[in-house]
Amino acid sequence: MPIVRFSVSVDADLAAKFDRKIKADGCPTRSKAVADLMRAVLVQTEWQRGSEVVGAIVLVYDHHKRELLQRLTDVQHDCHEAIISTQHIHLDHHNCLEIVAVRGRPPEIQNLFKRLKGVKGLKHCTLAAGTTGAHLP
Amino acid sequence: MPIVRFSVSVDADLAAKFDRKIKADGCPTRSKAVADLMRAVLVQTEWQRGSEVVGAIVLVYDHHKRELLQRLTDVQHDCHEAIISTQHIHLDHHNCLEIVAVRGRPPEIQNLFKRLKGVKGLKHCTLAAGTTGAHLP
Amino acid sequence: MPIVRFSVSVDADLAAKFDRKIKADGCPTRSKAVADLMRAVLVQTEWQRGSEVVGAIVLVYDHHKRELLQRLTDVQHDCHEAIISTQHIHLDHHNCLEIVAVRGRPPEIQNLFKRLKGVKGLKHCTLAAGTTGAHLP
Amino acid sequence: MPIVRFSVSVDADLAAKFDRKIKADGCPTRSKAVADLMRAVLVQTEWQRGSEVVGAIVLVYDHHKRELLQRLTDVQHDCHEAIISTQHIHLDHHNCLEIVAVRGRPPEIQNLFKRLKGVKGLKHCTLAAGTTGAHLP
Numbered sequence: 001m002p003i004v005r006f007s008v009s010v011d012a013d014l015a016a017k018f019d020r021k022i023k024a025d026g027c028p029t030r031s032k033a034v035a036d037l038m039r040a041v042l043v044q045t046e047w048q049r050g051s052e053v054v055g056a057i058v059l060v061y062d063h064h065k066r067e068l069l070q071r072l073t074d075v076q077h078d079c080h081e082a083i084i085s086t087q088h089i090h091l092d093h094h095n096c097l098e099i100v101a102v103r104g105r106p107p108e109i110q111n112l113f114k115r116l117k118g119v120k121g122l123k124h125c126t127l128a129a130g131t132t133g134a135h136l137p
Numbered sequence: 138m139p140i141v142r143f144s145v146s147v148d149a150d151l152a153a154k155f156d157r158k159i160k161a162d163g164c165p166t167r168s169k170a171v172a173d174l175m176r177a178v179l180v181q182t183e184w185q186r187g188s189e190v191v192g193a194i195v196l197v198y199d200h201h202k203r204e205l206l207q208r209l210t211d212v213q214h215d216c217h218e219a220i221i222s223t224q225h226i227h228l229d230h231h232n233c234l235e236i237v238a239v240r241g242r243p244p245e246i247q248n249l250f251k252r253l254k255g256v257k258g259l260k261h262c263t264l265a266a267g268t269t270g271a272h273l274p
Numbered sequence: 275m276p277i278v279r280f281s282v283s284v285d286a287d288l289a290a291k292f293d294r295k296i297k298a299d300g301c302p303t304r305s306k307a308v309a310d311l312m313r314a315v316l317v318q319t320e321w322q323r324g325s326e327v328v329g330a331i332v333l334v335y336d337h338h339k340r341e342l343l344q345r346l347t348d349v350q351h352d353c354h355e356a357i358i359s360t361q362h363i364h365l366d367h368h369n370c371l372e373i374v375a376v377r378g379r380p381p382e383i384q385n386l387f388k389r390l391k392g393v394k395g396l397k398h399c400t401l402a403a404g405t406t407g408a409h410l411p
Numbered sequence: 412m413p414i415v416r417f418s419v420s421v422d423a424d425l426a427a428k429f430d431r432k433i434k435a436d437g438c439p440t441r442s443k444a445v446a447d448l449m450r451a452v453l454v455q456t457e458w459q460r461g462s463e464v465v466g467a468i469v470l471v472y473d474h475h476k477r478e479l480l481q482r483l484t485d486v487q488h489d490c491h492e493a494i495i496s497t498q499h500i501h502l503d504h505h506n507c508l509e510i511v512a513v514r515g516r517p518p519e520i521q522n523l524f525k526r527l528k529g530v531k532g533l534k535h536c537t538l539a540a541g542t543t544g545a546h547l548p
Contacts, residue, residue: 007418011548026255037448087224095270118163128265133232137422144281147309148411174311274285300529369544392437402539407506
């Protein structure tokens with residue numbers, strides 16, 4: 001992919017402080033740090049505009065709760081077109097971590113998320129927004 | 138697990154509006170909606186206090202980028218104690234979605250997250266905070 | 275305003291942990307803590323639905339920067355219908371804190387916010403979303 | 412203040428998409444957009460590190476509620492060292508918007524925020540984090 005080199009004018013002190021911060025974070029170059037910030041702005045825009053996106057829905061629950069597993073699986077089947085695959089981890093004797101990799105338009109993913117979140121007995125349900133990368137260098 | 142029933146006094150109009158909102162979201166009962174809000178407050182507290190937590194790190198990258206895959210794998214091996222398992226999805230000819238299920242103290246997970254985020258060539262890197270559920274009914 | 279009393283059934287351990295958390299935060303009663311969480315959900319909804327809302331735009335800038343003060347004032351006059359009043363604080367010899375109290379439909383406020391944020395020389399510009407309280411008990 | 416000019420190498424497509432996004436947002440130059448992102452990262456760091464910061468606490472309440480006004484004023488007096496000034500707006504016959512401009516170390520401001528948020532009868536209470544600008548060009 002072609003690279004462009006553009007220059008940015010900022011206050012000297014801002015550049016120095018930013019360099020210290022990204023060094024502390026282990027970021028190798030200023031170009032990478034700036035490009036990461038630029039990309040994060042664009043991923044937000046993809047979700048706002050309704051582009052195809054990906055994400056991860058993180059669920060935590062006690063699989064002993066009656067019918068919980070069945071309901072979560074039913075919702076996932078109803079919305080199977082928005083789901084790529086599901087990773088299931090047995091955290092302890094009771095608790096399960098389930099990470100659902102999702103792909104689709106934001107409203108489809110929001111709908112799946114709402115339906116999962118609505119299932120009784122869940123301890124935790126969050127959605128991490130990501131990007132397909134197709135339109136993002 | 139024992140259930141308690143406690144009563145809450147709120148303005149009638151607040152209760153009515155909240156009921157409409159959770160109905161629109163597909164939430165089955167007011168008790169569930171309130172308990173979900175209470176749990177979300179406590180999950181935040183677990184991350185602040187440094188309890189053992191779980192989460193998901195979502196990565197998107199082009200696997201054709203030189204050495205990128207190698208570096209991501211190296212970092213994951215260095216921090217293998219904080220990683221439960223990794224789900225890898227081939228989004229298209231170029232792009233990969235990798236979802237790393239993590240478990241540990243917040244500083245360990247933050248360290249892994251910083252090191253992954255610092256790898257050159259990534260398109261996206263976010264961390265979804267979760268809970269082990271062990272201390273959360 | 276009429277008060278309703280409704281009861282909530284949650285796990286005993288969740289109730290106990292939540293009580294400890296709100297006590298640590300200095301919240302006087304469980305009813306208040308729950309009602310605050312319910313209200314926060316509804317304020318988000320007001321912004322999403324486009325109801326009339328209020329908020330505060332927080333600006334920090336060096337008033338010695340050429341034309342900065344003039345431009346900020348020009349933008350505020352262009353959008354005066356969305357502005358209630360502006361509080362100006364001289365932080366030190368250089369820096370000003372300006373807090374613009376705003377009221378209107380979310381798109382009008384977002385437009386004012388974008389225009390202020392676009393002014394060259396600003397050090398900081400954030401928007402705190404609030405509510406008119408008119409539809410929120 | 413001295414300006415530095417540094418160059419950033421990013422994918423051509425990323426630069427093009429970012430340019431379209433900031434143009435749509437009304438941001439005049441790429442340098443400004445990048446510097447704004449850099450500053451936002453540093454303001455977060457100021458709050459994490461406990462530097463002196465400023466902010467705005469936004470309150471909405473019905474002034475007819477018994478003793479509410481008195482209690483809010485009492486808390487503000489107790490914490491007067493963290494408060495610069497308070498802007499009070501009569502939103503309608505019932506509702507007041509109060510914007511408290513604050514300055515101090517993050518724990519002092521968090522303490523004031525918690526105490527205000529704990530007052531019974533408030534409809535809304537949020538904190539917008541800002542910067543003194545003293546260490547931020």
